[in-house]
Amino acid sequence: MKDQIKLKYLNDHASLMNIECDRDGIIKEMNAYARKIAGDMTGKPFGNIVLDFTNTFNFEEVVKNGEQSRLLNVATQNNTPQTFYFRFFSTEDTIMALGELNHAELSDLETKLVRLNNELNNTSRQLQKTNSELKRLNELKNKFLGIAAHDLRNPIGLVISYADFLLEEAYDKLTDDERLMLERIQSSAEFMINLINDLLDVSRIESGKLELNLQAVDLVDLIKNNVELNQVLAEKKSITISFEHLEKIPPVKVDARKIEQVLNNLISNAVKFSHPGSSVKLDIFRDSKHVNVSVTDYGQGIPKEERPKLFKTFSRTSVQATGGERSTGLGLVIARNIIMGHGGDIWVESEVGKGSTFYFSIPLKK
Amino acid sequence: MIEEKTYRKYLEALIKGDKATCSVIIKEKLDANINIKELYTGLFQRSLYKIGELWESNRISVATEHLATSITESLMHMTYPIIFESEHIGKKAVISCVASEFHQIGGKMVADIFELHGWDGYFIGANTPEYELYRMIHDKKPDVLALSLSLYFNLPKLLHLLEQINEWFPGLDIIVGGQAFRWGGREEVEKYEKVNYLSSLDELEEFIANNTKP
Ligand code: B12
Numbered sequence: 001m002k003d004q005i006k007l008k009y010l011n012d013h014a015s016l017m018n019i020e021c022d023r024d025g026i027i028k029e030m031n032a033y034a035r036k037i038a039g040d041m042t043g044k045p046f047g048n049i050v051l052d053f054t055n056t057f058n059f060e061e062v063v064k065n066g067e068q069s070r071l072l073n074v075a076t077q078n079n080t081p082q083t084f085y086f087r088f089f090s091t092e093d094t095i096m097a098l099g100e101l102n103h104a105e106l107s108d109l110e111t112k113l114v115r116l117n118n119e120l121n122n123t124s125r126q127l128q129k130t131n132s133e134l135k136r137l138n139e140l141k142n143k144f145l146g147i148a149a150h151d152l153r154n155p156i157g158l159v160i161s162y163a164d165f166l167l168e169e170a171y172d173k174l175t176d177d178e179r180l181m182l183e184r185i186q187s188s189a190e191f192m193i194n195l196i197n198d199l200l201d202v203s204r205i206e207s208g209k210l211e212l213n214l215q216a217v218d219l220v221d222l223i224k225n226n227v228e229l230n231q232v233l234a235e236k237k238s239i240t241i242s243f244e245h246l247e248k249i250p251p252v253k254v255d256a257r258k259i260e261q262v263l264n265n266l267i268s269n270a271v272k273f274s275h276p277g278s279s280v281k282l283d284i285f286r287d288s289k290h291v292n293v294s295v296t297d298y299g300q301g302i303p304k305e306e307r308p309k310l311f312k313t314f315s316r317t318s319v320q321a322t323g324g325e326r327s328t329g330l331g332l333v334i335a336r337n338i339i340m341g342h343g344g345d346i347w348v349e350s351e352v353g354k355g356s357t358f359y360f361s362i363p364l365k366k
Numbered sequence: 367m368i369e370e371k372t373y374r375k376y377l378e379a380l381i382k383g384d385k386a387t388c389s390v391i392i393k394e395k396l397d398a399n400i401n402i403k404e405l406y407t408g409l410f411q412r413s414l415y416k417i418g419e420l421w422e423s424n425r426i427s428v429a430t431e432h433l434a435t436s437i438t439e440s441l442m443h444m445t446y447p448i449i450f451e452s453e454h455i456g457k458k459a460v461i462s463c464v465a466s467e468f469h470q471i472g473g474k475m476v477a478d479i480f481e482l483h484g485w486d487g488y489f490i491g492a493n494t495p496e497y498e499l500y501r502m503i504h505d506k507k508p509d510v511l512a513l514s515l516s517l518y519f520n521l522p523k524l525l526h527l528l529e530q531i532n533e534w535f536p537g538l539d540i541i542v543g544g545q546a547f548r549w550g551g552r553e554e555v556e557k558y559e560k561v562n563y564l565s566s567l568d569e570l571e572e573f574i575a576n577n578t579k580p
Contacts, residue, residue, distance in 0.1 A: 115468070115492075118468065119415075121439045121442075121470075121491075122490075124443060124490060125446065125474070125477075126489075127447075132446075132450035
């Protein structure tokens, strides 16, 4: 009597799964704890409560082989597998499976979790710290760049104007060699000014100081003007720049000076990388949301793997200017930032040996 | 200042595992520009010590304790935008726990206080193998090494570590702290000429002030 009370108590209240099956492994009875863990599975095969990751569990075989115990992952009601240590007892018509939580595994897991949690927290702290460091460094870099560029601009400006002056006023007194040297001084100094202006632009953009003066602008006019400006350069290489457009384009809200900078960059690049005697074509067209502008050259094209580098700071591609022209490598970075600042996009399509087309888009509304 | 009322409310939420309420309290305090050291000791440390007591006397389960610790550690992340943004002065500290210590919150507070005062506070987490620490010291060349010890029975490990560091990085200033020293150990560590025991974040701030001057 006393034993029966004890047994009944254990069966109903202890944290021990008690599952009785027939010889075919079909569940006949489950105690309260087993139901709590696995749900009511009476009438179903014992195998159904086992999460068998390796697909090797076969209840009948286990019984046939006379196995007495086994660690099994139980599919719990809330879908988190839990490892139970099962002991099997068989009689003629029943197999009884008693399962208890695997405490060794739990405490092991606990330790692992504590350590993982520690690591996670520390990594997160390190990440935040590095992030702040990078932010500080970038600010410093931009400040430095700004100051350096600013202070360089004046002396170089002086070099250019003196070279200009000498070339004009003393032209007759100079030998051919001396003239050539002066022209080199002049063109190098101009390149330096361009570089400085680009650097200033980049540092301004990176420190979030890109200011846009938005006004309704007729892009067609803007493009025409820019084509005109670049014509002189192009003629030197016998390149023709053409701009034909078929569609009527409504005015868009842009910063005209900034968009001119982008156009100028794209057109002069196209000329730079075109073979003498070839042509550069511009087009403008609209879709439902954007106005798109394209600049096409029939130059060398850009290898596929180098295209992602185009719009990144200080990265150059292997493509060479055809007339030995120099470039700062920053033009496309600036162009990209300006276009992004307008809510648009800039991209390139290219085929090696055939040429490239650069596109940018400006949203119609805004 | 942390009012008693706030502490009670926080502790209650912490024990319940109610992270949302806890973080509202911390956010309010941070918005009111609370002194970070005060937040760390007056709220985080005080509540964790209480949790330790309740756990020791079996009034809360180990699970509750784990959850409370986890919540506290994640709440500490809320201070990062403040501590990491301070003007940096080029001084460096490496902060570490002793191998086989899982207690890392105190050490991390120490690292954060360094950051707050414009030092770089590189924290190597609990249970980091010793060679990681040596590598960090070698790479970062810190002005000071801080070691945190929570378990008194890990004192021999700390002494062993000090022995090694003394040999490989002679001249490196070392500070040690942590609650293990409530049970003793101060004389043993201070036998090393370059080692100083500091009992609190207040003493740490004093140390930082004295060592910040060029
Ligand atoms: C959280 C906790 C844990 C967590 C830690 C998780 C984590 N991410 O850190 C876990 C669950 C891992 C844990 C495990 C154990 N713990 Co525990 N744990 C605690 C508890 C509750 C809080 C610790 C804490 O973060 N306190 C808050 C921080 C801010 O306080 P602090 O560490 O003292 O740091 C301050 C100062 O000491 C000082 N400081 C610290 N380091 C340094 C360094 C320097 C250089 C300076 C200047 C200052 C300084 O500045 C800090 C801010 O003021 C404490 C209870 C308590 N009283 O602290 C027990 C406690 C530390 N644990 C204890 C024990 C016994 C253990 C276990 C052995 C239990 C077990 N049987 O498993 C294990 C050991 C695991 C291991 N190998 O490390 C005992 C230690 C007793 C002793 N005599 O050493 C304590 C005291 C609980 C108790 N009363 O029994 N624990």
